[in-house]
Every structure is written in C-alpha cells, then in structure tokens.
Amino acid sequence: MKQPSVYLKAGKEKAMSRRHPWIFSGAIDRVEGQPELGGSVSVRTQSGQFLAWAAYSPQSKIRCRVWSWTESRRIDAAHVRELVRAAVAYRHDLGLGAQACRLVHGEADALPGVICDRYGDLLVLQLTSAGAERWRDALVEALQSETGCTRIYERSDVDVREIEGLELRRGWLRGDGATEIEIDEGGVRYWVDVARGQKTGFYLDQRDNRALIRTLAQGREVLNCFCYTGGFSLAAMAGGAKNVLSIDSSAEALNTARQNVAMNGYDETLMHWQEADVFQALRELRNAGRQFELIVLDPPKFAPTIAHAEKAARAYKDINLWGLKLLRPGGLLATFSCSGGISLELLQKIVAGAASDAEVDARILERFQVAPDHPIRMSFPEGEYLKGLLLKRI
Numbered sequence: 001m002k003q004p005s006v007y008l009k010a011g012k013e014k015a016m017s018r019r020h021p022w023i024f025s026g027a028i029d030r031v032e033g034q035p036e037l038g039g040s041v042s043v044r045t046q047s048g049q050f051l052a053w054a055a056y057s058p059q060s061k062i063r064c065r066v067w068s069w070t071e072s073r074r075i076d077a078a079h080v081r082e083l084v085r086a087a088v089a090y091r092h093d094l095g096l097g098a099q100a101c102r103l104v105h106g107e108a109d110a111l112p113g114v115i116c117d118r119y120g121d122l123l124v125l126q127l128t129s130a131g132a133e134r135w136r137d138a139l140v141e142a143l144q145s146e147t148g149c150t151r152i153y154e155r156s157d158v159d160v161r162e163i164e165g166l167e168l169r170r171g172w173l174r175g176d177g178a179t180e181i182e183i184d185e186g187g188v189r190y191w192v193d194v195a196r197g198q199k200t201g202f203y204l205d206q207r208d209n210r211a212l213i214r215t216l217a218q219g220r221e222v223l224n225c226f227c228y229t230g231g232f233s234l235a236a237m238a239g240g241a242k243n244v245l246s247i248d249s250s251a252e253a254l255n256t257a258r259q260n261v262a263m264n265g266y267d268e269t270l271m272h273w274q275e276a277d278v279f280q281a282l283r284e285l286r287n288a289g290r291q292f293e294l295i296v297l298d299p300p301k302f303a304p305t306i307a308h309a310e311k312a313a314r315a316y317k318d319i320n321l322w323g324l325k326l327l328r329p330g331g332l333l334a335t336f337s338c339s340g341g342i343s344l345e346l347l348q349k350i351v352a353g354a355a356s357d358a359e360v361d362a363r364i365l366e367r368f369q370v371a372p373d374h375p376i377r378m379s380f381p382e383g384e385y386l387k388g389l390l391l392k393r394i
Contacts, residue, residue: 006035018379059165103373113133126200127156140174190231190260212390217236218240233257285326333391351391368387
C-alpha cells in the first residue's frame with residue numbers, strides 16, 4: 001500500500017530546509033492517502049520532492065512532527081530503538097547514566113513528544129504527541145533494554161494530549177511498587193513522587209542552577225518563592241544559608257519539602273514554610289519591612305505560547321518588582337521563566353522594567369539555562385523553554 005503523503009504549499013518548505021521538526025496545518029496544501037492518527041507520512045514539497053518522514057496528527061495545529069530526514073530510513077521499531085539508544089548514550093557520556101536525569105528530551109533527541117526521566121532504577125515516561133503514542137510499546141521495550149530498569153511509570157496525563165486527540169493516562173507500564181523514590185543531587189537528598197508530583201515528579205532541568213545557588217547562599221537570608229518541594233531551599237541550606245523562607249501554594253508540596261529537610265538533617269529552626277499565594281505574600285513581606293540577601297523566583301509556566309506573552313509579562317513584572325523591593329543592597333536575585341512564550345530577551349526587558357519601577361539598579365551576573373541532559377537543538381529554538389537571570393542589586 002502506498003505511504004500517505006503530505007504536500008506543502010509553495011514556499012512553506014523553508015522552515016524544513018532548516019530542519020525545524022514541526023509542520024503546521026496552515027503550511028499544508030494537500031494530503032494524499034489516508035494517514036492514521038500518529039501514523040507515518042512522507043512530507044513533500046508542492047512539486048513532490050521528499051523532505052522528511054513525520055507523524056501525522058489530524059486534530060493538532062502541529063499537523064506533522066518529523067521523525068527522520070532520510071528518505072531511505074522509514075519509521076519502525078528499529079528506528080525508535082536506535083534513537084533511544086543514542087539518547088541514553090548521550091546522558092551516559094555526561095556522567096548521568098544511572099542518576100536522576102532526563103533520558104529523552106523530545107524533539108532535541110529526534111523523538112517528538114517523548115519525555116523520559118530516570119530516578120535511580122525507575123523510569124517515568126510521558127508521551128505528548130500522536131506519533132509518540134503510536135510507538136508507545138516500542139519505546140517502552142527500547143527504554144527497558146537500554147537502561148536495564150525494570151520499573152517504568154507513565155505520566156501521560158498532560159492537557160496537550162487532548163489537543164492531539166489522545167486520552168490522559170497514568171500508571172505502571174512495567175513493574176509496580178511505591179511511586180516515591182529518594183534521589184541524591186550533589187549530596188542533597190530529595191523525595192520524588194513520580195505519580196503525584198509536578199511534571200514527572202521533580203524539576204530536573206534546574207539541577208545546575210540549584211548547584212549555583214548553593215555556592216551563593218553562605219551566610220545569607222534566603223527567600224525561595226514557588227518553592228515546590230524545596231529544591232532551591234535545600235540547596236541554599238547545603239550551601240550554608242543563614243535561614244530560608246520558602247513559599248508555595250501547595251500544602252502537599254510543602255509537606256514533602258519538610259520531609260526532605262528532615263531526611264537531610266538540616267536545622268529545621270532555620271527553615272520556614274509558608275502556604276500562600278506568592279503574589280500576595282510578597283506584598284505582605286514588603287509591608288512588614290522584610291528584606292533578604294538572596295531571593296529565588298521560579299514561577300510556573302505563565303505563558304505556554306507567544307499568544308499568552310502579554311498577559312504573562314504583567315505577572316513576571318509583578319513578582320520581579322516585589323522581589324527587587326525585598327532585596328537588600330548587594331543582594332542577589334535569581335529569577336526564572338519556564339514559559340515557551342517568553343524569550344530570554346523579553347524576560348530581561350521585563351525585569352529591567354521591574355527594576356525601574358522599584359527604583360533600584362542591578363547588574364546581570366549570570367544567565368541561567370537548562371541542565372545539559374535537557375539539550376537544545378539549534379534547529380528547534382522552541383526547546384529553549386527555561387531561562388533566567390542572576391542579578392545583583394547595586
């Protein structure tokens with residue numbers, strides 16, 4: 001049977017010539033054949049020249065996601081296994097093979113819609129695209145074979161699956177047992193709940209940034225906003241912080257954070273936890289005359305796409321305005337955005353506006369990015385979702 005094909009409108013092949021892996025519905029001239037949900041299609045120019053093999057998603061605006069740029073390399077279980085092997089080998093070369101790390105990072109590993117994180121002997125798999133779902137069994141087999149892990153838990157419970165026409169799913173794919181696991185990050189221990197935690201249980205992308213905060217915390221009074229299970233809070237304590245105030249709206253996350261403190265044996269009298277809306281809490285701290293020497297602002301995703309950027313910019317400016325007002329002269333502010341719709345350039349402009357409104361001056365000491373097990377492919381700038389600035393108030 002002839003392979004279904006997608007033909008692009010004239011001129012719409014330019015992005016693909018730069019190896020961008022997404023084809024939007026508006027770029028498509030016609031579809032020949034009857035591609036199935038997640039099935040493979042050949043992507044061609046209007047005149048019929050081959051461009052790529054891609055997975056087809058009839059409901060999504062991202063109509064096709066590229067699996068291969070080689071015409072002779074059709075998509076099958078062997079190809080999936082080869083891509084998984086390369087992804088695992090890359091993390092092994094980073095020295096992260098058996099630790100808590102991201103093993104597969106979607107488009108950056110040529111596996112669009114596939115996320116896999118490793119926590120010791122436990123893998124957590126998240127499939128967010130129709131093509132990834134199509135090769136679910138092959139992915140599980142390849143991951144188990146390449147890592148030797150016998151427990152694989154699925155966290156395909158994100159809203160984007162509904163856009164792809166897929167049901168939400170969560171549960172064991174291989175093995176069973178407790179979904180809580182202890183990990184060690186540079187000597188700091190954390191409890192991770194892969195079933196109920198955010199993302200796949202933990203924010204592995206902030207590993208290197210936590211390590212930097214640890215080096216800066218010595219003797220400082222620290223404020224950690226949107227603290228989740230205390231990643232930056234514990235890193236600060238490990239670095240010798242004078243004390244740490246951590247704020248989050250989730251009581252469950254704060255309970256896990258307290259468990260992490262106890263597990264590491266830190267002085268609990270130096271660590272304070274507040275269940276509150278961070279925006280309101282920052283205003284109340286300012287009204288109370290509080291000041292800090294190191295502040296971390298690591299909010300959730302305010303702008304998943306560029307369409308949300310304007311509204312999100314106001315939220316980012318608000319928290320940075322109050323953060324800068326709470327920062328002592330000479331103090332440090334680590335501010336982040338994990339929003340794909342907010343570029344580093346835009347974040348810097350937002351924070352500069354916040355500094356102006358707060359009537360403070362600051363200099364940039366560092367620009368933050370994701371840890372290297374979350375690689376960024378040059379042809380896929382959308383993969384650079386996490387960015388941040390380290391500022392010193394002058």
